[in-house]
Amino acid sequence: MYATLSRNRTPAIRLAVLLLLLAGVGAFKIWSDHQLARRPLTPHATYLTLGPNATPARQSVERPLDADPAPTWKDEIVTFKTADGLTIEGKLSLPPAPAAPFPVVFLIPGAGPWTFDRARDVPLPLKGPDDTTPTRRYRCCDFWAGQLTKRGIAFFRANKRGCTPSHDKPYERIDSRLFAKATPSVLLADCRAALASLRARPEIDKHRVVLLCTGEGTVIGPRLALADPAGIISLTMIGYVQDNPRDQLIWRHREGRWRSLAQGFDIDGNGKATRQEYEALIKNCPPDLFARSPCPDRCLFDQLDRNRDGILTPDDTSQEDRLAAILQAVRQGDDDALATLQDNLSSAYFLEEWNRPPNHLTLLELDVPLMVFHGTHDAFNRVEGVSELRQAFQQARKRNLGVRIYPWQSHNLNWLMFLHCGRIPPAYADLFEYLVTAIRCRGQMNELPLAPSPA
Numbered sequence: 266m267y268a269t270l271s272r273n274r275t276p277a278i279r280l281a282v283l284l285l286l287l288a289g290v291g292a293f294k295i296w297s298d299h300q301l302a303r304r305p306l307t308p309h310a311t312y313l314t315l316g317p318n319a320t321p322a323r324q325s326v327e328r329p330l331d332a333d334p335a336p337t338w339k340d341e342i343v344t345f346k347t348a349d350g351l352t353i354e355g356k357l358s359l360p361p362a363p364a365a366p367f368p369v370v371f372l373i374p375g376a377g378p379w380t381f382d383r384a385r386d387v388p389l390p391l392k393g394p395d396d397t398t399p400t401r402r403y404r405c406c407d408f409w410a411g412q413l414t415k416r417g418i419a420f421f422r423a424n425k426r427g428c429t430p431s432h433d434k435p436y437e438r439i440d441s442r443l444f445a446k447a448t449p450s451v452l453l454a455d456c457r458a459a460l461a462s463l464r465a466r467p468e469i470d471k472h473r474v475v476l477l478c479t480g481e482g483t484v485i486g487p488r489l490a491l492a493d494p495a496g497i498i499s500l501t502m503i504g505y506v507q508d509n510p511r512d513q514l515i516w517r518h519r520e521g522r523w524r525s526l527a528q529g530f531d532i533d534g535n536g537k538a539t540r541q542e543y544e545a546l547i548k549n550c551p552p553d554l555f556a557r558s559p560c561p562d563r564c565l566f567d568q569l570d571r572n573r574d575g576i577l578t579p580d581d582t583s584q585e586d587r588l589a590a591i592l593q594a595v596r597q598g599d600d601d602a603l604a605t606l607q608d609n610l611s612s613a614y615f616l617e618e619w620n621r622p623p624n625h626l627t628l629l630e631l632d633v634p635l636m637v638f639h640g641t642h643d644a645f646n647r648v649e650g651v652s653e654l655r656q657a658f659q660q661a662r663k664r665n666l667g668v669r670i671y672p673w674q675s676h677n678l679n680w681l682m683f684l685h686c687g688r689i690p691p692a693y694a695d696l697f698e699y700l701v702t703a704i705r706c707r708g709q710m711n712e713l714p715l716a717p718s719p720a
Contacts, residue, residue, distance in 0.1 A: 336358075336407065336410070336411070337361055337411070337414070337415070338358045338359060338360060338361060338410055338411065338414035338415075339358070339359045339360075339361065340356055340357070340358050340359075340410070341356070341357045341358075341359065342354055342355070342356060342357075343355040343356065343357050343421070343423075343462060343463070343466070344462075345423075345458050345459055345461070345462035346458060347426065347454065347455050347458045348454045348455075348457075348458060349454075351426055351443070353423055353424055353425075353426060353455065353458075353459070354381065354423065354424050354429070355381055355421060355422060355423030355424065355459055355462075355463075356381035356382070356406070356421070356422060356423075357369075357419060357420070357421045357463070357466070357468075357469075358409075358410035358413070358414055358419060358420040358421075359414065359419050359468055360414040360415070360416075360417050360418070360419065361414070362417065364417065365467065365468040365469075366467065366468055366469055366470040366471075367417065367418060367419040367468060367469060367470060368417075368418050368419065368470050368473035368474070368475070368704040369418065369419040369420070369421055369463060369469050369470070369473070369474055369475070370409070370413055370418055370419070370420050370421070370475045370476075370477050370700060371421050371422075371459070371460065371463060371474060371475070371476055371477065372406070372409065372420070372421065372422040372477045372479070372482070373456060373476060373477065373478045373479070373482030373485050373486045373489070374422070374425075374479055374480070374481070374482050375479045375480025375481045375482060375504065376480055376481040376608070376610060377608040377609065377610060378425060378427075378428045378437055378439050378444060378608065378609055379424065379425045379428055380424050380425075380428050380429060380430040380436075380437045381406060381422045381423055381424055381430065382404040382405075382406055382407075382430045382436070383404065383405040383406050383422075384402060384403070384404045384405070384430065384436035384437070385402070385403060385405055385436065386400040386401070386402055386403075386434070387400060387401055387402075387403050387405075387681060387684055401684065402436075403684060406420075406422055408680070408683060409422075409477075412689070412693070412697055413697075413700070416697065416700075416701055418700065418701070418704060419468065419469060421459075421463050423455075423459045425444065425447055425452070425455070426443050426444065426446065426447050426451070426455060427439055427440040427441070427442070427443030427444030427445075427446075427447065428440075428444060439609060441600075441604065441609065444609055444611075445600060445609075445611040445613065445614075446611075446613070447611075447614065448611075448613050448614050448617045449481075449484065449485065449614070449617055449618050450617060452481075452485055453485050453488050453489060453492070456485060456486075456489050457489060457492060457493050460474070460489065460493060461493075464495075464496065470496075471495070471496045472496045472498075472707075473496065473498055473704055473707060474496045474497050474498065475497070475498060475499045475500075475501060475700060475703060475704065476489065476490060476497060476499070476500045476501070477501050477503075477700075478500060478501065478502045478503070479502070479503045479504055480503075480504045480506060480645065480646065480676075481506065482502075483502040483503075483504065483505045483506045483624065484506050484624055484627075486500055486502070487500060487624070487627045487628050487630075487631060488627060490631055490633060491627070491630055491631065494633075497633060498633060498634070498703060498704070498707055499633055499634045499635070499636065499700075499703040500631070500633060500634075500635050500636070501636045501638070501696065501699065501700060501703075502635070502636065502637045502638070503637075503638050503639070503678065503696075504639060504640075504643055504645065504646050504676050504677075505624075505637050505639055505646060505650060505651050505654065506624055506646050506650070507623055507624050507625065507646070507647065507649075507650025507651070507653055507654060508623070508624075508646075508647065508650060509618055509619060509620055509621040509622075509623075510614075510615045510618055510619055510621075511592075511615075511619050511620065513645075513646070514588065514591055514592070514615075515588065516647055517644065517645060518583060518584040518585070518587060518588035518591075519579065519583045519584075519585070519588070520579055520583075520647075521644040521645060522579075522582040522583065522584060522644060523578070523579035523582045523583075524642050524643070524644045525642065525644040525675070526538075526569075526577070526582050536578065536579070537576050537577060537578045538576070538577040539575065539576050539577075540566055540570075540575050540576075543565075543566045543577075569581055569582065587606065590602065590606060591603070591606050591607060594606060594612065595612050595615045595616060595619075596612075597612075598612040598613075599612065600612055603615075623650075623653065623657075624650075624654070625653060625654040625657040625658075626657075628654065628657075628658075628666075629657060629658065629661055629663060631665070632665055633665065634665050634667070634703060635665055635666045635667070636666075636667045636668075636669075636696075636699055636703075637651055637654065637666070637667070637668045637669070638669050638671070638678060638692050638695070638696055639651045639668070639669070639670055639671070640670075640671045640673075640674030640675050640676065640678050640679075640692075641670060641671065641672050641673060641674065642673055642674060642675050643674075643675060643676045644675065644676060645676045646676070648670065651668055651670065654666070654668075655668055667699075669692070669695055671691070671692050674692065678690055678692035678693065679691075679692070680693070
């Protein structure tokens with residue numbers, strides 16, 4: 266699936282991805298999504314379900330930025346006690362209409378520190394080769410709050426233990442002592458406490474709860490639904506995690522960076538890029554594209570081609586030294602090293618589930634509707650893992666899984682499009698439509714785009 270999708274990129278976009286790769290995957294992801302937000306939308310999804318009732322993927326969706334500068338919804342700070350007596354804050358966003366109790370979407374986020382605002386400086390469209398990249402401070406969770414509340418759905422999210430919002434960069438304060446204890450089992454217990462607090466609120470319809478899971482949350486969320494299922498009518502997952510922490514680390518450092526590179530440069534999708542492809546690419550690029558490049562145009566290929574064989578492959582973009590340092594830090598319990606290498610995640614976090622079985626085994630225990638949204642060029646979580654999940658459900662003749670795969674989309678499914686040009690990214694337009702339908706029919710699968718597996 267990954268290697269056979271068609272290509273639709275301009276040379277400038279492809280080469281811009283290469284330039285940013287020299288600065289690392291994080292910088293690449295920002296630039297790549299920035300470029301995607303600027304180009305015309307294309308047919309966007311391969312819709313995979315387990316039966317004949319699947320609806321085809323809709324064509325590109327273009328919608329205006331209709332949120333007011335000031336929130337049109339009502340935010341409330343919610344506090345709850347964890348099983349070990351810690352007080353954690355969450356934020357509940359409610360629709361303005363007096364129609365309580367409201368159905369609610371409970372966000373279970375990805376790995377690393379997290380606060381209920383998720384404030385970040387995000388890049389805005391570039392103005393020219395001599396300008397610095399402008400940024401805008403944005404509370405990322407406001408995107409979800411605005412889009413859900415205007416659809417009559419409440420939205421809840423919570424800080425992770427040891428994390429609190431801050432008005433100053435980096436917009437969150439981390440108590441390393443507390444956050445180091447945030448292992449998967451502890452995070453699950455904290456989510457159970459948050460869910461219990463949420464169900465008790467009079468504004469919330471406790472019989473219509475949807476878990477919205479991203480990254481790490483696609484591991485925690487299914488366990489929450491098994492441990493405390495009352496009122497949970499669906500799980501919606503973005504950036505599905507199939508693998509255990511050890512296999513994730515290895516894949517990200519050996520294959521994930523190439524997956525990002527391919528998003529901008531592997532023209533024919535064959536898993537390699539030749540010097541001839543590269544020369545043909547830069548020939549059609551505007552000359553000012555290299556104005557802020559970390560190296561001249563003709564030496565970029567040489568810097569990436571580590572083994573000097575004239576072909577770029579995953580071996581050229583792997584990060585073996587960094588991977589070895591992380592694996593050693595995990596083995597030795599060196600949390601100081603991991604704080605830098607792995608966004609404050611502790612050795613205890615990794616080791617607790619170092620060799621856990623594939624995540625699909627947990628999902629197979631669930632009977633509520635499950636929906637997965639994933640980009641083919643996710644550099645953090647393998648899109649192949651989604652195929653393995655789907656195959657497991659087919660073999661088990663389970664009828665409650667739907668999958669949408671988005672060609673040439675990265676981990677966040679081009680979310681920055683919303684900030685750049687006021688358009689709802691196609692994946693999120695699909696997601697919001699699914700959430701509304703799941704809530705309206707209270708998770709009844711015969712009314713959802715999920716169908717029986719083939720005989």
